[in-house]
Amino acid sequence: MDALVEQRGPILIVTMNRPEVRNALSPAMMAVMRDAWDRVDTDPSIRVAILTGAGGAFCAGADLRAMTAEHPGDGFRSNGTDLSRIDALLKGRRLTKPLIAAVEGPAVAGGTEILQATDVRVAGESARFGVSEARWGLFPLGGSAVRLPRQLPYTVAADLLLTGRHLTAFEARDAGLIGHVVPDGEALAHALKIAETIAANGPLAVQAILRTIRETEGLPENEAFALESRIGTRVFMSEDAKEGPRAFIEKRKPHFKGV
Numbered sequence: 001m002d003a004l005v006e007q008r009g010p011i012l013i014v015t016m017n018r019p020e021v022r023n024a025l026s027p028a029m030m031a032v033m034r035d036a037w038d039r040v041d042t043d044p045s046i047r048v049a050i051l052t053g054a055g056g057a058f059c060a061g062a063d064l065r066a067m068t069a070e071h072p073g074d075g076f077r078s079n080g081t082d083l084s085r086i087d088a089l090l091k092g093r094r095l096t097k098p099l100i101a102a103v104e105g106p107a108v109a110g111g112t113e114i115l116q117a118t119d120v121r122v123a124g125e126s127a128r129f130g131v132s133e134a135r136w137g138l139f140p141l142g143g144s145a146v147r148l149p150r151q152l153p154y155t156v157a158a159d160l161l162l163t164g165r166h167l168t169a170f171e172a173r174d175a176g177l178i179g180h181v182v183p184d185g186e187a188l189a190h191a192l193k194i195a196e197t198i199a200a201n202g203p204l205a206v207q208a209i210l211r212t213i214r215e216t217e218g219l220p221e222n223e224a225f226a227l228e229s230r231i232g233t234r235v236f237m238s239e240d241a242k243e244g245p246r247a248f249i250e251k252r253k254p255h256f257k258g259v
C-alpha cells in the first residue's frame, strides 16, 4: 500500500509509504489520502488526524521518475485536469478537524506543499524543507505560490519559492514554517501527545475555532468578528459548554459529548 491509515482511539494516522523514493507521491498514495480526509471529516469518532511518512522521510513531492515517462504537461493536456483543487494535498479543501504533521527527514516540494495544509507541525531535528520545483523547471502546483506567502513573512516565502533552497528543521522553526523540533525519530510520538491533548478538549470548541481560523482568513476585521461570533455563540449554547465549567468546579476531567 502506498499509504497506510490507522485509527488509534480518536486519532487517525495517515502514513505516506513509499520509503524507497522518500515517499514521493503516486496516484495510488493520493487516492488513499483523499479517502482518509473524507473519513476524518465524516466520522465523528475521529477528533484529530496526523500525517507522517514511513522510513525516516516525510515526502519528496511528485515522483520525478514517473514524470520522465512522458512530457510532464501531457497528463494535464489530455484529461483537462483542474488543479485548482487537489483533495489529497488539501489544496482548495481544508479539513474540519485539526491535522498535525509529524516530519522526519525530507519534506520537499510537494512534501512542503501539503505541510502548509496542516495546523500543527512537528519535525525531527534532521528534517529538511523546501519548495524546489523551480530548480527542475516545474511549478509548485500544490499551492505554495499562493499559500506560503500567507503563512510566512513575504521575503522568506519568495526566497524559498524562487531559489528552491532547503531549510533545516531549526531554520524552518525560526521562519515559522514548523512549530516544534524534537530529537530524530520522535516526531510521531510528539505529534501523538499533541493530538491527545487536542482530542481531550471539547470537540465542538476545537472544530469551531478551526472553522473560524479558516473562514475568516483575509476578511475585513468587522466581517471576521461577525462570523466568529456566530460560530462561537453556538459553542456556548452546547451541552459541552455546561460540562466544561462544571468539571472545573467539581475538580474532575470533563466528559465532552460533542453536543
Ligand SMILES: C[C@H]([C@H](O)CC(=O)SCCNC(=O)CCNC(=O)[C@H](O)C(C)(C)COP(=O)(O)OP(=O)(O)OC[C@H]1O[C@@H](n2cnc3c(N)ncnc32)[C@H](O)[C@@H]1OP(=O)(O)O)[C@H]1CC[C@H]2[C@@H]3CCC4=CC(=O)CC[C@]4(C)[C@H]3CC[C@]12C
Pocket: 020, 021, 022, 024, 025, 026, 027, 030, 059, 060, 061, 062, 063, 064, 065, 066, 075, 076, 081, 086, 106, 108, 109, 110, 111, 113, 132, 133, 136, 138, 139, 140, 141, 142
Ligand atoms: C505540482 C505538484 C508539485 O508541486 C510538484 C513536485 O512536487 S515536483 C517534485 C520535486 N521533488 C523534488 O525536488 C525532490 C527531489 N528529491 C530530492 O531532492 C532528494 O531525493 C531528497 C532531498 C528528497 C532526499 O535526499 P536523500 O539524499 O535523502 O535521498 P536520495 O538519495 O536523493 O533519494 C533516495 C531515492 O529516492 C529517489 N527519489 C527521491 N525523491 C524522488 C522523487 N521526487 N521522485 C522520484 N524518486 C525520488 C531517489 O531517486 C533515490 O532513488 P535511487 O534509486 O536510490 O537513486 C505535484 C505534486 C503531486 C502531483 C500530482 C501527482 C498525481 C498526478 C498524476 C497524474 O497523472 C496527473 C497529475 C497529478 C495530479 C500530479 C499533478 C502535479 C502534482 C500535484
